[in-house]
Amino acid sequence: MSFHYPNGKKFVPEQKQAVLKNRNKKEKDFTYSNRGMTLEEDLNETNEYYLLSGKAVIHKKPTPVQIVNVDYPRRSAAVIKEAYFKQASTTDYNGVYKGKYIDFEAKETKFTTSFPLSNFHEHQIKHMTHVVAQGGICFVILRFSSVEEVYLLEAIHLLQFWERMNSGGRKSITKEEIIQNGHHIPLGYQPRIDYIKIIDYLYSLT
Amino acid sequence: MSFHYPNGKKFVPEQKQAVLKNRNKKEKDFTYSNRGMTLEEDLNETNEYYLLSGKAVIHKKPTPVQIVNVDYPRRSAAVIKEAYFKQASTTDYNGVYKGKYIDFEAKETKFTTSFPLSNFHEHQIKHMTHVVAQGGICFVILRFSSVEEVYLLEAIHLLQFWERMNSGGRKSITKEEIIQNGHHIPLGYQPRIDYIKIIDYLYSLT
Structure with a gap:
């Protein structure tokens, strides 16, 4: 079955991304067997829908790579021969919605009763602190993959749980706390994953 | 000489970026012989200054790379063995200033009397159109490298010049037009390159 976006164009999935994802897919398919989609794929499709329908402009940032060696057989076909994955200094997704800056990170866990804070890195937390201070709309999208439940948690709460951990408290957020x-x-x-609807509600943007 | 940012921390340049940049440096040094800095380096330092002083949170996006082959000798040191440069689907810089979404592209030319529109790609123009429609603050930073002059031109004007080209008009923006x-x-x-000062002025954000 083929379906169409509001602009009348047929939806074309990003094949390239699928290729990249195949490495980890076997593992992921286990929890997403019903739909065969990862959280990232769902969000990419959501963002593409937002873009094509004129709702919001939000993109995933490219994976940061430290390029060490490049071969230039011809100018038009440079081949990167040696590179390494770098830690990102920001969150993965950002963009604009009704003039407002939107910034978020998306993570999933196989745990069922809590979300481990180890899913986030110190530099991402730091980035979120900066964004919040600058008045940006900042949050995380958390998926409990075994039950396919997705939550939006504003950065201000995540930062509190992070702070609690740094003060010797638990290293995770309980599911109860996420629900609350x-x-x-x-x-x-x-x-x-219509997260903009939650943003509308939280920030009265409709 | 060492100098300090307002947060009291000493400025530490991004060595990694410098290494990456060395490839193209010889060529660039010719036009920046006085300072040995590229436009990108200047903007990275500007953005770091904005970040450390709490003025704005603006980052350059990583270079998009299509990864084809990765070697995993150990889990901690995956080596990308084959990858290709991809065309970016957005502009290079974005972030948040006083809650507002900021988005821009930076380009330089060795020409002295006009700025060739070939510096921009169709998809970047498309992205800028989307950002403007969504109420984001969108612009380009243009440098005439031979005279080291830098201009901020709002996307709405760039889009008009792009439109003019598509209607059979000139393929560049004259320097006069940029000044105007x-x-x-x-x-x-x-x-x-204190571009935020211009944004303050244009959008009355002070």
Whole structure:
């Protein structure tokens, strides 16, 4: 079955990304066997839907790579021969919605009763602190993969749980705490993860 | 001589970036012989200054790379053995200033009387159109490298010149037009290219 976006164009999935993802897919397929989609794929499709429908402009940043050696057989076909994955200094997703700056990170866990804070890195937390201070709309999208439940948790809460950990407290957020402080995002067909609806509600942007 | 940012920390240049940049440096040094800095380096330092002084949170996006082959000798040291440069689907810089979404592209030319529109790609123009429609603050930073003059030109003007080209008009923006429609950014010591000052002026954000 083929479906169409509001601009009348047929949806074409990003093959290239699929190729890249295949490395980890076997493992992921286990938890997403019903749909065969990772959280990242769902968000990419959601963002593409937002873009094509004129709702928001939000992109995933490229994976940061430290390039060491490049071969230039011809100018038009430079081949990177040696490179390394670098730690990102920011979150993965950002963009604009109604003039506002949107910034978020997306993570999933196989745990069922809590979300380990080890999913986040110190530099990402630092970045979120900066964004919040600058008045940006900043949050995380958390997926409990075994039950396919997705939550939006504002950065301000995540930062508090991070702080608690640094003060000797627990190294995870309980699911109860996520339910209390966050917002459940029901999985949809199109868009799949309609997080902008939560942003509308939280910031009264409609 | 060492100098300090307002947060009291000593400035540490990004060595890694410098290494990457060395490839193209010889060529660039010719036009930047006085300072040995590229436009990208100047903007990175400017953005770092904005970040450390709490003025704005703006980052350059990583170079998009299509990874084809990765070697995993050990888990901690994956080596990318084959990869290719991909065309970016957005502009290079974005972030947040006083809650507003900031988005820009930076380009330089050795020409002295006009700025060739071939410096921009169709998809970047498309992205800028989307950002403008979404109420983001979108612009380009243009440098005439031979005279070391830097201008900020709002996307709305760039889009008009692009449109003119598509309607059979000239394939560049004359320097006169840039002076008339854009805003000269005097080069400073710290920050080097204080584009936020122009944004303050244009959008009355102070």
